[in-house]
Amino acid sequence: MFASRRALKLVAKKYPSVTTNGKRSISLLVNSNGLNEEQRMIQEAAMSFSETLLMPNAAEWDEKKHFPKDVIKEAADYGFAGIYVKEDVGGVNLGRKEASLIFEALSTGCVGTSAYISIHNMCAWMIDVYGNEDQRQKYLPSMTTFDLFGSYCLTEPNSGSDAIAMKSTAEDKGDYFLLNGEKAFISGAGDSDVFLVMAKTGEKEISCLIVDGDTEGLKFGKNETKMGWNVQPTRAVIFEDCKIPKENLLGSRGQGFKIAMSGLDGGRVNIASCSLGGAAFCLDTATEYIKTRKQFGKPLANFQYLQFKLAQMATDLEASRLMVRNAADMIDQNNEEKTMYCAMAKYFATEKCMDLVDYALQMHGGYGYLREYPIERYYRDLRVHRILEGTSEVMQLITSRNLLKD
Amino acid sequence: MKVLVGVKRVLDYSIKVRPNAAKTAVDLKGAKIMNPFCEIAVEEAIQMKEKKKAKEVIAVSIGDKTAAETIRAALAMGADRGIHVLTNQRIDSDLQPLAVAKIFKHVFEENKTDLVLLGKQSIDDDANQTGQILAAMLDVPQATFASEIEFADDGDLIVTREIDAGLQKVKISVPSVITCDLRLNQPRFAKIPDIIKAKRKKIQTLKLEKLDIDTEPRAKTIKVDNPEVREGGVMVDNVDDLMSKLREDKII
Numbered sequence: 001m002f003a004s005r006r007a008l009k010l011v012a013k014k015y016p017s018v019t020t021n022g023k024r025s026i027s028l029l030v031n032s033n034g035l036n037e038e039q040r041m042i043q044e045a046a047m048s049f050s051e052t053l054l055m056p057n058a059a060e061w062d063e064k065k066h067f068p069k070d071v072i073k074e075a076a077d078y079g080f081a082g083i084y085v086k087e088d089v090g091g092v093n094l095g096r097k098e099a100s101l102i103f104e105a106l107s108t109g110c111v112g113t114s115a116y117i118s119i120h121n122m123c124a125w126m127i128d129v130y131g132n133e134d135q136r137q138k139y140l141p142s143m144t145t146f147d148l149f150g151s152y153c154l155t156e157p158n159s160g161s162d163a164i165a166m167k168s169t170a171e172d173k174g175d176y177f178l179l180n181g182e183k184a185f186i187s188g189a190g191d192s193d194v195f196l197v198m199a200k201t202g203e204k205e206i207s208c209l210i211v212d213g214d215t216e217g218l219k220f221g222k223n224e225t226k227m228g229w230n231v232q233p234t235r236a237v238i239f240e241d242c243k244i245p246k247e248n249l250l251g252s253r254g255q256g257f258k259i260a261m262s263g264l265d266g267g268r269v270n271i272a273s274c275s276l277g278g279a280a281f282c283l284d285t286a287t288e289y290i291k292t293r294k295q296f297g298k299p300l301a302n303f304q305y306l307q308f309k310l311a312q313m314a315t316d317l318e319a320s321r322l323m324v325r326n327a328a329d330m331i332d333q334n335n336e337e338k339t340m341y342c343a344m345a346k347y348f349a350t351e352k353c354m355d356l357v358d359y360a361l362q363m364h365g366g367y368g369y370l371r372e373y374p375i376e377r378y379y380r381d382l383r384v385h386r387i388l389e390g391t392s393e394v395m396q397l398i399t400s401r402n403l404l405k406d
Numbered sequence: 407m408k409v410l411v412g413v414k415r416v417l418d419y420s421i422k423v424r425p426n427a428a429k430t431a432v433d434l435k436g437a438k439i440m441n442p443f444c445e446i447a448v449e450e451a452i453q454m455k456e457k458k459k460a461k462e463v464i465a466v467s468i469g470d471k472t473a474a475e476t477i478r479a480a481l482a483m484g485a486d487r488g489i490h491v492l493t494n495q496r497i498d499s500d501l502q503p504l505a506v507a508k509i510f511k512h513v514f515e516e517n518k519t520d521l522v523l524l525g526k527q528s529i530d531d532d533a534n535q536t537g538q539i540l541a542a543m544l545d546v547p548q549a550t551f552a553s554e555i556e557f558a559d560d561g562d563l564i565v566t567r568e569i570d571a572g573l574q575k576v577k578i579s580v581p582s583v584i585t586c587d588l589r590l591n592q593p594r595f596a597k598i599p600d601i602i603k604a605k606r607k608k609i610q611t612l613k614l615e616k617l618d619i620d621t622e623p624r625a626k627t628i629k630v631d632n633p634e635v636r637e638g639g640v641m642v643d644n645v646d647d648l649m650s651k652l653r654e655d656k657i658i
């Protein structure tokens with residue numbers, strides 16, 4: 001509505017396709033239909049941030065595997081560090097729909113940065129909701145300013161989809177828990193400060209512990225070499241006889257798995273939103289590209305096959321958006337079936353958006369495969385959304401389990 | 407100092423404008439934005455407040471009920487409160503600078519303002535008249551096309567104006583009217599905490615028809631049409647070809 005118009009000028013040189021040059025009246029880059037005035041302003045604010053601070057730098061960050069902590073810190077100023085955290089501890093206390101709009105907008109510029117911010121928000125929310133007053137006051141004022149970065153630690157080398165089969169233990173030693181074990185694939189690890197760790201406090205009892213970054217015995221693996229998400233580190237987190245004070249137990253003993261899963265409902269909507277933004281960018285870019293690229297004496301856009309393909313991509317994007325925003329609303333309404341709807345939204349959106357980006361790359365021909373063009377980076381970044389915070393298969397498992405339950 | 411800022415709602419400049427079917431005006435369908443020069447005026451007013459030079463910043467918009475959204479955007483940038491002068495007259499054509507200036511004069515006097523910051527023009531009618539007319543009607547100094555505003559020790563304002571000959575500095579007392587040019591500042595982005603705060607700020611609505619102001623348009627639009635389509639040219643190989651072509655078409 002206001003700010004991003006300026007921002008658009010700034011990126012016009014780099015990505016001519018994202019600017020509306022007067023000839024185009026329709027772009028699916030953002031959809032504000034059905035949003036109220038405040039939501040539109042929020043979307044606009046996030047687009048402005050994305051266009052000025054993320055998009056111009058994302059390719060370089062990806063190339064250099066640079067985690068842009070300074071820019072992420074700046075995001076806190078905009079309210080992005082505690083989107084659905086309460087205001088008394090510095091959050092902006094918005095709903096999940098607003099969060100989805102923000103992550104979608106941010107990921108048009110940089111998928112990996114947006115995704116990390118989403119994980120941080122999930123952690124902050126877990127402390128806000130399940131934490132006691134001391135825990136909230138101790139961590140959240142610094143998390144909502146990004147003075148502390150959060151990490152979510154559930155996966156282990158030998159338990160991914162079957163997360164409940166984890167081996168990490170937190171033995172009750174009277175006034176502390178003795179934490180031992182290894183978590184794998186932890187986003188942000190090595191650069192983050194607050195770890196929400198799911199570990200066994202009994203044979204069939206999983207609890208969630210808040211582990212400070214400076215805890216003795218806390219170690220990190222090397223930064224994994226990855227296909228995408230290169231703008232944020234992924235490391236193993238190793239606990240060797242870490243003494244975790246009793247007051248760092250989040251929620252009650254045995255509640256850890258439930259806490260972890262309830263965080264993931266929103267997390268899945270957020271990750272799906274990151275797919276939306278990436279796909280929207282690629283659709284926009286491909287649309288512009290086929291209008292200008294000529295083969296067989298005419299613009300590619302004149303071939304009906306590509307026209308239909310484009311229509312299909314746009315339809316998939318819109319359908320995904322509707323599902324994701326609906327799932328977000330269901331979390332806000334605390335609908336009983338929210339977990340299933342979040343799973344369906346993540347499954348559908350991350351798969352469809354991946355196909356979309358794949359075909360946007362195809363439309364670019366050989367150029368799409370080059371790093372000089374942004375599409376291949378979005379392709380690499382979006383691919384992991386079908387895997388993490390629950391794979392597509394696990395999303396189908398959750399959905400069918402709900403459908404078949406008596 | 408109390409600062410009044412005008413914020414006009416205009417058609418997004420990235421939309422290709424078209425005449426309406428009757429060719430009497432521009433088709434207003436499509437996204438709306440705050441007039442970019444107004445946005446600069448808001449930013450300047452907020453900076454004055456941050457420098458403790460302004461006590462209150464009031465954003466004023468004239469228009470239908472959607473104009474409140476533009477005021478809300480100004481409030482999210484940092485303005486303190488809004489005044490919405492409600493009218494269903496078309497603000498891009500029917501409500502003309504003279505009428506707008508009269509409305510601003512009314513608001514200025516009602517609110518005992520010290521400074522009016524306006525955009526130098528709005529990107530719909532491109533009139534560039536409101537600030538000048540308003541200053542004349544209020545009988546106060548004016549500085550148009552401002553690219554810098556400084557505060558003199560005696561309370562006056564030193565305004566750098568962008569004029570054809572270069573930059574001109576004028577010293578004006580308050581109350582006064584300043585119109586803002588493109589290079590005055592870089593407007594900020596609204597942040598979510600500010601957007602939320604803006605929700606709680608007050609917007610006062612005044613019905614234009616109740617203000618007893620003659621807003622009758624003085625200029626009449628005869629026709630609005632697309633510019634003529636440029637005819638395709640031909641490529642010539644050399645200067646000789648060019649000369650003979652020009653002769654052929656009787657241009658030289």
Ligand SMILES: Cc1cc2nc3c(=O)[nH]c(=O)nc-3n(C[C@H](O)[C@H](O)[C@H](O)COP(=O)(O)OP(=O)(O)OC[C@H]3O[C@@H](n4cnc5c(N)ncnc54)[C@H](O)[C@@H]3O)c2cc1C
Pocket residue numbers: 119151152153154155157158159160161162184185186187188226229234384387388389390391392393394397
């Ligand atoms: C870049 C990156 C960042 C990550 N960040 C985090 C993080 O911050 N915190 C965290 O805790 N984890 C994180 N993860 C881990 C991620 O959540 C897991 O990789 C994911 O849950 C899958 O687990 P897995 O890799 O062990 O695969 P597996 O569980 O071994 O699955 C392998 C394949 O088998 C399929 N499969 C498994 N079970 C079934 C079944 N019952 N029916 C049908 N198919 C099945 C899976 O869908 C998958 O295709 C991250 C992963 C990556 C790649």
